[in-house]
Amino acid sequence: MTDLNVHSGEATLAGEVRGDGPALVFLHAGVADRRMWDGVVETVAGTHRTVAYDRRGFGGTPPHKEAYSHTNDLLAVLDAAGISHATLVGCSQGGKVALDFTLAHPERVSALVLVAPAVGGAPAVDTFPxxxxxxxxxxxxxxxxxxxxxxxxxxxxxxxxxxxxxxxxxxxxxxxxxxxxxxxxxxxxxxVGEETPPPPAWPRLGEIAVPTLLVWGDLDFPHAQERCQTMSELIPDARGRVMHGTAHLPSFEDPESFSTLLTDFLTEVEQTDRP
Known part of the structure; x- marks a missing residue:
């Protein structure tokens, strides 16, 4: 493992790089930090180069009172790690960052793995059980x-x-x-300073042109599960998978099962990309 310290604005984003091969960048949920991916990274770092980092105010990245953009921060991480393009793996708010980045910089993304993602501009939920x-x-x-x-x-x-x-x-x-x-x-x-909001992603899901895997748990909010299912239909090259017996953080709860889904998806994508 190699430590990665990336300067973006006034922030220094703390991260780590492991393994070798096609690049995977892991984006944590808004209730976690990069350590939520440890169980998955240990499995896939044998075949891929993995990058996981802490966003501002999470884990080892201190907060700063400046306006910032998660998209710009992720771009700085890719550039600092020397990654021209990567598969982005994001959970919850990390999934939102992955989506926003893909729409802003499609040339830097080879595939998307979205775990119960938040989505800017998604339909509001008015009532709950x-x-x-x-x-x-x-x-x-x-x-x-x-x-x-x-x-x-x-x-x-x-x-x-x-x-x-x-x-x-x-x-x-x-x-x-x-x-x-x-x-x-x-x-x-x-x-933490104020984020410069990206354009809403929900109306633009049809523009996503990379293979996409959506994963969600069947103990999560009903509307979150429905949103994932709808996204798997709106994104042109998407497929959805349910992890039974898990909630909003299925990759954290059951990294072994999630790693199987991830590696199967990566094998499919990488075989398709071969000449």
Whole structure:
């Protein structure tokens, strides 16, 4: 493993590079940092060059009070690592970064793997099932009271256990790591500058011209699952896969099963690209 420290604006983005071969860049969720990918990277670094980095205010990347662009930060990472084009693997907010970057710099992306991605401009959700609504109200109350410890535990309930899963479903090292990663992000959030928003991606999904894999868990928000299914139909060369018994972070919960989906997809894409 080689450390990667990338300057973008006033920020120094902390990352790491492993392995050799076609490039894979991993983009973490908004409740995690690059460590959420460790179980996957350990598997695929034998056949690929992997890059994982922490966005501003996450993990080893300190926050800065400056306007910034996630797209520009990712471009700086690719350039610093000497990567001309890569497969982007993004979860949740990391998936949004991957989508926005692909639309802005299509020549730098060879394929997309989107795990329960957020999407700019996606249809708004007006109503939730009653039990889900109650969880969201608890989250909102914790945010308003600025009780970060309680908020962290509630976010573990929502994003790790899943709104359709039992409370405390995921335990042990995974839960401890989630709470640690998300705790850093919650503490840093007030010091992160304002993001310059990219154009909404949802109306432009039909423009994505690279092979795309969408993955989601069946214990995630119902609207998130429906959105992934719709995206697999709107993106021209896309396919969708459900990971049963997982929630919003299926690649973190079950890296072995996710790695199988990922390597199968990469094999398909790379064989197609061969002359």
């Amino acid at each position: 009653q039990d889900v609504e109650a969880l969201l109200e608890d989250l909102e109350a914790a945010e308003e009271s600025e009780d970060l410890d309680r908020l962290n535990l509630l976010e573990a309930r929502v994003w790790l256990d899943g709104v359709l899963g039992a409370e405390g479903r995921v335990q042990g090292d995974l839960r401890d790591l989630f709470v640690e990663m998300n705790g850093v992000a919650l503490q840093a959030a007030p010091q």
